[in-house]
Amino acid sequence: MAYRFEFRPYCRPFRQPLKTHHGLWQQREGIILKLTDDRGRVGFGEVAPLPWFGSETQAQALAFCQDMPPQLATDKAFSILPTLPACQFGLEVAVSNLTRRCRRPELAPAHCSALLPTGEAALSAWAPLWSAGYRTFKWKIGVAPVAIELAWLSQLMRQLPLGARLRLDANGGLDELTAHHWLSYCDRGGGRIEFIEQPLPPGDFAALVKLSQRYQTPIALDESVTTLDQLKMHCFRGWQGIYVIKAAILGPPSRLIQFCTDYPIDIVVSSVFETDIGRQTLIDLAAELATLLPHYPRRSLGLGTQRWLPCDGLDDPDWEALWQRL
Ligand SMILES: [Mg+2]
Structure with a gap:
């Protein structure tokens, strides 16, 4: 059993830059992950780094994704360095979404x-x-x-x-x-x-x-x-x-x-x-x-x-x- 691993980066300019004590934030960059298993089930995950909050940068997250093999063995636990917390989050979410079926109601x-x-x-x-x-x-x-x-x-x-x-x-x-x-x-x-x-x-x-x-x-x-x-x-x-x-x-x-x-x-x-x-x-x-x-x-x-x-x-x-x- 194996997963096919794909990823696509995104970049979203804020409608107006976000002003905080950390400075001006202009655009949100991240990566969408997609896993497909042998049965054709799909699981999406998201990597949304925030380096000024101590996470990896977008460039580090991209490098991680580029280094991943396109086929991942399902019987091996993923071990991702703790210096890549947004990637850890994204990949675990993608795996759990492989088996999640119900659509959630939008939050009021x-x-x-x-x-x-x-x-x-x-x-x-x-x-x-x-x-x-x-x-x-x-x-x-x-x-x-x-x-x-x-x-x-x-x-x-x-x-x-x-x-x-x-x-x-x-x-x-x-x-x-x-x-x-x-x-x-x-x-x-x-x-x-x-x-x-x-x-x-x-x-x-x-x-x-x-x-x-x-x-x-x-x-x-x-x-x-x-x-x-x-x-x-x-x-x-x-x-x-x-x-x-x-x-x-x-x-x-x-x-x-x-x-x-x-x-x-x-x-x-x-x-x-x-x-x-x-x-x-x-x-x-x-x-x-x-x-x-x-x-x-x-x-x-x-x-x-x-x-x-x-x-x-x-x-x-x-x-x-x-x-x-x-
Ligand atoms: Mg806060």
Whole structure:
């Protein structure tokens, strides 16, 4: 028994570049994997690297795919270096999709958090998203002086209807003093700020713990936990807050599931701007993790990112059609 292995790279320019504390992100590059077994069954997977979050680069992922033999023995376990976590994810997903038949229902916007544009543009961007059914919004902070951003936030909080919740994401871009400003503001918001994501850089673990103990608004770690080993380390060091899980760069999904089975944690499953193949995998994974973690809140998925990408056919739930576009 053998699989035929094929791959096709993709490149998707964002409709507008994504501005974060890491800089300006112009285009999403990745690779679609396709396995076909002897019975003609097909399994698709996706490699969506994010090198500034510690994953391999697109070039390294491509080199890996080019080195793969076109025929893979099915009786051998794949062993991929841990320095290629996005490839580990993509290949395991492709194998599991060989035997997966049912089509998933699309996720309702109410279960996703919608990414707002950074800065003042958020003020005019939330309303159509609210009309489309989104109730949780995410806004990047730490890109303008704190006084200006807090003034925008006040305006935004006045505009947002009751029932709307906001996630703030600093991408590690605050210092301790500004983090205090943000968190004390959030604490006065009556719980409408669901959490602040990564206020301080990953190296400031002790300061992050202190902040989390001092304020009621929860803190989520993202940049601190970009690999499964880092996730484990923070869990073992006693982080009691939320963990943002960018599963597509965390290695094989089975290892993540095993870890969350052994060590239950409060998680938000989050996108790195995948195509429909990666996206559906994350929806399935989130459902599986939710059943493993019944004692934690079922948080909206960080998947409200489709509007940032062009209508290029790569969000097509018909994956064979998606593949043919490449
Ligand atoms: Mg983040």
